[in-house]
Structure formats: structure tokens, C-alpha cells
Amino acid sequence: MAERKYDQSLRVRTVGMREWRNGTNCYHRYEATPYKALDRLFQVYKLNKTDRVVDFGCGRGRVPFYIHNKFHIPVTGIEVHEKTYEEALHNKGSYRSQARHISAPIRLKYGLAEQYEVKGTDNIFYFFNPFSIEIFKQVVYNILQSIQEEPRMVDIILYYPVAEYKQFLQMHTPFQLITKVNVPGAAHKKEKFLIYRFKNNGKPDSAE
Numbered sequence: 001m002a003e004r005k006y007d008q009s010l011r012v013r014t015v016g017m018r019e020w021r022n023g024t025n026c027y028h029r030y031e032a033t034p035y036k037a038l039d040r041l042f043q044v045y046k047l048n049k050t051d052r053v054v055d056f057g058c059g060r061g062r063v064p065f066y067i068h069n070k071f072h073i074p075v076t077g078i079e080v081h082e083k084t085y086e087e088a089l090h091n092k093g094s095y096r097s098q099a100r101h102i103s104a105p106i107r108l109k110y111g112l113a114e115q116y117e118v119k120g121t122d123n124i125f126y127f128f129n130p131f132s133i134e135i136f137k138q139v140v141y142n143i144l145q146s147i148q149e150e151p152r153m154v155d156i157i158l159y160y161p162v163a164e165y166k167q168f169l170q171m172h173t174p175f176q177l178i179t180k181v182n183v184p185g186a187a188h189k190k191e192k193f194l195i196y197r198f199k200n201n202g203k204p205d206s207a208e
């Protein structure tokens with residue numbers, strides 16, 4: 001299904017891009033993960049009823065709405081661009097009007113990803129290249145701190161992974177790469193997902 005049609009089916013508007021006006025290079029521009037990529041990811045990577053997803057830099061909310069609609073689980077999105085955040089809230093109202101039957105909450109928070117207090121129940125963390133490596137490191141340290149307080153299995157999903165994120169996870173954290181999901185017909189080799197896991201319990205290695 002084309003991007004706009006998919007948006008319409010969820011009653012949201014998430015297409016397009018938005019650059020930061022002041023040209024900050026710490027906070028990256030808005031652009032949504034393509035729906036066809038999300039479709040492919042969740043063909044091979046299944047979420048459970050107990051999973052709680054956080055999208056760091058959720059933009060207009062495409063990923064949280066998509067996951068909520070497909071898996072009926074609680075989702076959280078964090079966004080620091082004021083206008084983009086307002087659009088996400090507007091989308092939530094509209095999406096919710098056709099998804100009242102799904103009781104799981106959708107939480108959209110305005111603020112910095114690096115200041116988000118990771119909940120002991122949050123266990124799937126999604127990143128589509130939202131910010132600089134320095135901010136990414138801080139967010140991952142916050143996740144690791146939360147795991148120390150509440151030991152659990154945690155996955156980090158990277159879409160369009162950049163070398164700095166990959167190197168940091170592999171060389172400086174206990175996260176291990178468990179799955180790579182390619183997107184069929186991708187124009188660029190970075191159009192793929194890498195899934196890293198912090199293993200703490202008996203959940204199997206393969207996400208397939």
C-alpha cells in the first residue's frame with residue numbers, strides 16, 4: 001500500500017520531511033520509517049502482548065500508531081520538535097477515533113529522548129537515526145541503568161543504521177546483534193533493520 005493510503009487507513013498524516021530551522025546537527029530531521037519497511041520488519045519480528053515499545057524521536061507518530069494497531073500493545077513516543085509533536089498529538093486523536101476497541105495506551109511525550117525516564121516495563125526501543133551519537137550513548141546508558149534496576153530482556157531496533165550507532169552497541173555495550181531484516185526493493189543498503197538484544201532471561205535468540 002502506498003504511504004498516503006496507509007496513512008489514510010490509520011487516519012493519520014505522517015508523510016513528508018521536516019528539517020530543523022536552526023540547522024542543528026545533534027537533532028536530526030523528521031522523516032518517517034516507510035510503511036513497506038515496517039511491514040517487512042514485523043513479518044519476521046513478532047511482538048508479544050507483554051512487550052512495551054518506546055520510539056525515541058517519534059516524529060508524527062507513525063511507528064507507535066502502526067505497532068499499536070498491529071499488536072494492541074502499549075506504545076510510547078518521545079519527540080522534541082514542538083510543531084511535530086503537536087501533529088503527533090493531532091494524529092493520536094484522529095487515530096484513536098477508529099481504534100477505540102484497542103485498550104492499550106498510546107503515550108506521546110514532548111521532550112528530549114535523553115531525559116526520558118526509562119520504565120522498568122519498557123523493553124523494545126526503536127531508533128530511526130534520530131540524533132547524534134553522543135545523545136544515542138546517553139539514551140543507551142539510561143536503558144542499561146534501567147535494566148540494572150529491573151533485570152529483563154531488552155531489544156534495540158535500529159532502522160537505517162549508521163556506523164557510529166552500530167560500533168557503539170557492539171564495542172561498548174552488552175547488546176548483541178541477533179537479527180538483520182532487509183527491506184525488499186530497497187534503493188540504499190542502509191534501508192534495513194538491525195536488532196540488538198540484551199539477554200537476561202530464557203527468550204530465544206532468533207526473533208523469527
Ligand SMILES: C[S@@+](CC[C@H](N)C(=O)[O-])C[C@H]1O[C@@H](n2cnc3c(N)ncnc32)[C@H](O)[C@@H]1O
Nearest residue numbers: 027030031032033057058059080112113128130
Ligand atoms: C528520522 S525521524 C524518525 C521518526 C520516527 N521514529 C519514524 O521512524 O517514523 C527523527 C525524529 O527525532 C526527533 N528528535 C531529534 N532529536 C531528538 C531528541 N533529542 N529527543 C527527542 N526527539 C528528537 C526529530 O525531531 C525527528 O522527528
